[in-house]
Amino acid sequence: MHDAQAAPLGRHAAPPAHPGYTTTGLDHRKMLMWLFLGSDCMFFGSLIGTYLAYRGRSLSGPTPHDVFDIPYTSVSAFVLLMSSLTMVLALAAIQHGDKRRLQIWLITTALLGMTFLGGQFYEFTTFYDEGLSLQVNLFGSSFFTLTGFHGAHVAGGVFWLLYLTAASIFDRLNPEASLYVEIAGLYWHFVDVVWIVIFTVVYLVPV
Amino acid sequence: MATTLTPPQVTAPAPTPAAPQVVAPRPVTPAYHGFTSWLTTIDHKRIGILYGTTAAVFFLVGGVEALMIRMQLAVPNNGFVSADAFNQLFTMHGTTMIFLVIMPMSVAFFNFIVPLQIGARDVAFPRLNAFSYWAFLFGALFMNMSYFVSGLPDGGWFGYAPLTTRTYSPTERIDFWLLGLQLLGVASLAGAFNFLVTIINMRCPGMSLMRMPVFSWNTLVTSFLLILAFPAITVALILLMFDRYFGTNFYYAPNGGDPLLWQHLFWIFGHPEVYILILPAMGMVSEILPVYSHKPLFGYPFVVYATVAIGFIGFGVWSHHMFTVGLGPIANSFFAASTMLIAVPTGVKIFNWLGTLWGGSIRFNTAMLFAVGFVSMFTIGGLSGVMHASVPIDLQHQDSYFVVAHFHYVLFGGSILGLFGGIYHWWPKITGRLLDEKLGRLNFWLMLIGFNITFGLMHFLGVDGMPRRIYTYSPNQGWSGWFGLDWLGWNMLITIGAFLIAVSVAVFIYNVFWSLRHGEIAGNDPWDGATLEWSIPSPPPAYNFAVEPTVRSRDAFWALKRRWQAVEVGEHHGHLTMAGMPTGEVEFEEAHSSEEAHRAPVDVSSIHMPNPSFFPLIAALGLTCMLAGFVFGFGLSIAGAIYLIVAIGGWALEPTS
Numbered sequence: 001m002h003d004a005q006a007a008p009l010g011r012h013a014a015p016p017a018h019p020g021y022t023t024t025g026l027d028h029r030k031m032l033m034w035l036f037l038g039s040d041c042m043f044f045g046s047l048i049g050t051y052l053a054y055r056g057r058s059l060s061g062p063t064p065h066d067v068f069d070i071p072y073t074s075v076s077a078f079v080l081l082m083s084s085l086t087m088v089l090a091l092a093a094i095q096h097g098d099k100r101r102l103q104i105w106l107i108t109t110a111l112l113g114m115t116f117l118g119g120q121f122y123e124f125t126t127f128y129d130e131g132l133s134l135q136v137n138l139f140g141s142s143f144f145t146l147t148g149f150h151g152a153h154v155a156g157g158v159f160w161l162l163y164l165t166a167a168s169i170f171d172r173l174n175p176e177a178s179l180y181v182e183i184a185g186l187y188w189h190f191v192d193v194v195w196i197v198i199f200t201v202v203y204l205v206p207v
Numbered sequence: 208m209a210t211t212l213t214p215p216q217v218t219a220p221a222p223t224p225a226a227p228q229v230v231a232p233r234p235v236t237p238a239y240h241g242f243t244s245w246l247t248t249i250d251h252k253r254i255g256i257l258y259g260t261t262a263a264v265f266f267l268v269g270g271v272e273a274l275m276i277r278m279q280l281a282v283p284n285n286g287f288v289s290a291d292a293f294n295q296l297f298t299m300h301g302t303t304m305i306f307l308v309i310m311p312m313s314v315a316f317f318n319f320i321v322p323l324q325i326g327a328r329d330v331a332f333p334r335l336n337a338f339s340y341w342a343f344l345f346g347a348l349f350m351n352m353s354y355f356v357s358g359l360p361d362g363g364w365f366g367y368a369p370l371t372t373r374t375y376s377p378t379e380r381i382d383f384w385l386l387g388l389q390l391l392g393v394a395s396l397a398g399a400f401n402f403l404v405t406i407i408n409m410r411c412p413g414m415s416l417m418r419m420p421v422f423s424w425n426t427l428v429t430s431f432l433l434i435l436a437f438p439a440i441t442v443a444l445i446l447l448m449f450d451r452y453f454g455t456n457f458y459y460a461p462n463g464g465d466p467l468l469w470q471h472l473f474w475i476f477g478h479p480e481v482y483i484l485i486l487p488a489m490g491m492v493s494e495i496l497p498v499y500s501h502k503p504l505f506g507y508p509f510v511v512y513a514t515v516a517i518g519f520i521g522f523g524v525w526s527h528h529m530f531t532v533g534l535g536p537i538a539n540s541f542f543a544a545s546t547m548l549i550a551v552p553t554g555v556k557i558f559n560w561l562g563t564l565w566g567g568s569i570r571f572n573t574a575m576l577f578a579v580g581f582v583s584m585f586t587i588g589g590l591s592g593v594m595h596a597s598v599p600i601d602l603q604h605q606d607s608y609f610v611v612a613h614f615h616y617v618l619f620g621g622s623i624l625g626l627f628g629g630i631y632h633w634w635p636k637i638t639g640r641l642l643d644e645k646l647g648r649l650n651f652w653l654m655l656i657g658f659n660i661t662f663g664l665m666h667f668l669g670v671d672g673m674p675r676r677i678y679t680y681s682p683n684q685g686w687s688g689w690f691g692l693d694w695l696g697w698n699m700l701i702t703i704g705a706f707l708i709a710v711s712v713a714v715f716i717y718n719v720f721w722s723l724r725h726g727e728i729a730g731n732d733p734w735d736g737a738t739l740e741w742s743i744p745s746p747p748p749a750y751n752f753a754v755e756p757t758v759r760s761r762d763a764f765w766a767l768k769r770r771w772q773a774v775e776v777g778e779h780h781g782h783l784t785m786a787g788m789p790t791g792e793v794e795f796e797e798a799h800s801s802e803e804a805h806r807a808p809v810d811v812s813s814i815h816m817p818n819p820s821f822f823p824l825i826a827a828l829g830l831t832c833m834l835a836g837f838v839f840g841f842g843l844s845i846a847g848a849i850y851l852i853v854a855i856g857g858w859a860l861e862p863t864s
Binding site for chain 2: 024039
């Protein structure tokens with residue numbers, strides 16, 4: 001049973017001539033994730049560049065100064081950063097074969113991610129009530145687009161974590177499959193790092 | 208000892224045990240017959256054939272669009288098409304030729320040739336590969352579907368933003384264009400990720416990067432360009448989509464939106480895209496010239512480093528498309544300098560190609576003619592390209608036919624001639640039959656002459672002041688009318704040249720269909736090829752290599768055939784001459800079997816290949832419906848999203864065996 005289920009998730013890779021052999025020694029899927037993150041860097045780079053190009057160029061309010069609540073967003077940024085820690089703990093747990101801890105830390109990571117998303121939802125609605133919309137000025141357009149796409153990335157990550165948790169609960173994620181947790185972790189850490197950049201550029205650097 | 212490399216028969220793999228059914232009955236054995244087998248195929252060779260065939264069909268579509276443009280412009284004050292139709296024609300001619308012809312035709316060769324060249328059994332992610340093809344096909348069809356709804360897109364291939372916003376382009380044409388382009392982007396990215404992992408991670412033992420065939424090197428660099436350049440246009444298109452659908456202000460000048468934003472984002476993608484179009488053809492030519500010169504590629508490391516250098520510098524030249532914007536002297540100087548700089552690695556390659564020919568024993572058959580045509584025509588295009596690096600000259604040439612002449616010399620004289628060379632070179636490997644050489648020569652010369660009449664004359668027309676993208680002109684501007692005849696002039700000659708190209712393409716099409724039925728049987732190695740793909744049968748079996756090859760030098764198959772079993776690559780490589788070396792299968796088999804003597808003959812039925820799958824097709828269809836919903840109603844988007852989620856779930860849970 002366990003042999004047949006050794007890699008129950010995402011068997012996307014073609015069988016190499018010798019099982020497990022790759023030229024670099026790195027798994028295909030892990031390399032795919034690294035390359036995707038490289039590409040995603042350019043995606044966020046373009047969005048952040050757009051935000052920077054339009055910074056301070058809105059013809060009417062509200063401006064960042066009118067709406068931002070730095071302490072509030074700092075807390076939610078802290079929550080997201082802590083989720084990287086729990087992600088590392090989840091990976092350590094599966095590498096040590098500790099299934100219960102794996103599930104606990106995966107769920108915790110997902111919950112922290114959801115907390116961040118909830119915070120973003122609350123922030124967006126507050127800003128909207130204060131008159132900042134996608135349409136009202138350049139700041140609204142570029143702010144909501146940039147942070148919205150980041151939020152979408154976090155949401156994707158949350159679904160991924162929940163999927164891994166379910167797989168573990170239904171016994172389809174063995175210690176040998178720690179690679180899947182590792183790859184999800186790469187993605188999750190990347191989304192965190194992007195938030196550090198966004199938080200600095202958008203919230204902390206004064207216009 | 209019997210060779211293990213050319214097994215006589217492909218034995219069908221044993222049927223696999225029934226797997227849990229997810230959505231629909233799964234195809235569980237690799238079928239190689241019938242329509243369904245093409246829908247579910249994940250074999251890189253078949254996907255390559257699908258890519259190539261689709262690109263060839265769109266080559267005809269884009270060609271007909273070009274001919275209609277030329278018919279309209281042949282004589283002054285012509286009424287063959289309306290101004291509106293003309294805008295649609297040049298927009299879709301450019302978009303089609305770039306995204307639906309040159310890119311997918313290159314990807315067809317990536318698919319078919321690269322795994323064979325690096326000694327792999329398939330690509331790293333076969334189903335992602337199939338998804339890439341289906342997303343490409345649906346994106347192409349969706350974009351052209353616009354014709355039946357509100358006319359073809361008409362914003363130019365680079366779709367400058369204030370023009371393409373809802374204010375100035377209120378119909379759905381631009382929606383089809385931008386959504387279709389997003390789908391094509393997804394397809395390109397999926398393909399590029401796949402080739403990167405395949406080339407980095409699936410090379411056969413001994414195939415270090417510096418032993419890798421140059422075409423595979425160019426595929427590697429092109430794929431890096433794809434994954435790093437496409438996100439920029441993805442963002443540009445997302446912002447345009449938000450402007451058109453949700454009323455954001457990115458390109459809306461009354462609220463401070465800046466037209467420069469689109470230009471920068473587009474050209475940060477757009478200039479690497481130029482190298483995405485030319486590098487594959489350069490790779491093909493770098494394979495063709497050595498084989499027909501009977502000499503290894505001159506200065507292999509320099510060609511490789513030049514390719515990498517072009518990839519890097521290609522990201523630092525984009526604003527030379529924007530010299531007339533007025534970015535200021537510092538920006539203009541920087542981009543002028545970087546543009547001149549990128550001519551250096553390109554020149555390095557051209558001299559290496561010449562060095563390859565120098566002293567070789569040259570066979571001028573069709574593939575070689577196209578390759579030499581590529582080198583000479585691309586050089587002309589490159590020279591006018593360096594002219595445009597000079598800002599004052601560029602200011603004069605901007606938006607004139609001189610620019611049209613320049614980029615057709617690099618894209619047609621470069622990419623298309625290179626791709627034709629690649630087709631003539633690898634056709635026997637793909638189909639098992641040779642294309643006719645006489646027809647091939649006719650095809651080449653007609654195309655070369657037609658091409659030079661068409662685009663060579665555009666240089667003169669351009670410096671004479673004829674602007675791009677005008678649908679007609681008056682008779683007294685010097686662009687028509689010689690010898691007292693109203694109709695005879697630059698523009699009429701150009702149109703005649705364009706039809707000459709059409710005739711050459713007709714010859715090619717005849718040659719293809721003739722070859723498929725009556726072409727001479729090619730055998731494994733009709734050209735005395737240098738690389739591994741020529742060591743296996745034509746067409747290759749599903750598993751490519753019965754025995755995983757082991758490589759000990761560059762030009763591995765030549766080395767085997769000539770008993771070059773140099774332990775260290777590069778030591779003797781440059782000093783030995785190929786000419787006069789014995790060739791032939793016997794020689795190779797001996798060399799091979801002595802090397803592989805310790806290996807037992809392989810039972811090919813034991814080679815495990817991944818099963819075909821419906822899910823790539825379903826996922827691509829779901830994604831297409833999601834995007835199509837923006838035009839046809841959001842209900843379709845929701846249905847598409849559900850479809851996509853189901854497909855991804857099935858994909859993830861589908862057992863591969």
